[in-house]
Amino acid sequence: MAKPMTKTQLVAALAEEMGTDKKAANSALEAMTGLITREVSAGGAVTLPGVGKIYCRERPERMVRNPATGEQFKKEADKVVKMTIAKALKDSVNG
Structure with a gap:
């Protein structure tokens, strides 16, 4: 697997x-x-044409298990950022 592109490389x-300088x-x-960041934090979604959709999803309160000790405990409801490609x-990667 290739190394991910760094911010400087991007x-x-x-x-x-763009045909412009790095500052722009x-x-x-x-x-x-x-x-x-602002749009997804506010509960909205952003669609990047040809790339995918970034959105925030709420996860309900649930029981989870600590794999080291086997102890079960209740995890509070939270939000998670998701992306649909x-x-x-997908077709360009697989084709």
């Missing part, structure tokens, strides 16, 4: 793709990250 690739590409990436991306 900014450089984005700058090249970094600003665009930061703005997009902030926008997604777009069919176009």
Whole structure:
């Protein structure tokens, strides 16, 4: 498996793709990250065309088990961020 792209590499690739400098590409990436964070934190969802949909889902209160001790305890309800991958991306990876 290939190593994941770092933020520096992502900014450089984005700058090249946009035909601009790294500072502008970094600003665009930061703005997009902030926008997604705010929207999902508020309970909304963000669809990135061709990539997928990022959303927040609530998990109910449930019983869980500590694997080390076998002890069961109640875990409070919480929220988890999920992502559904777009069919176009799945097809490009598998095709």
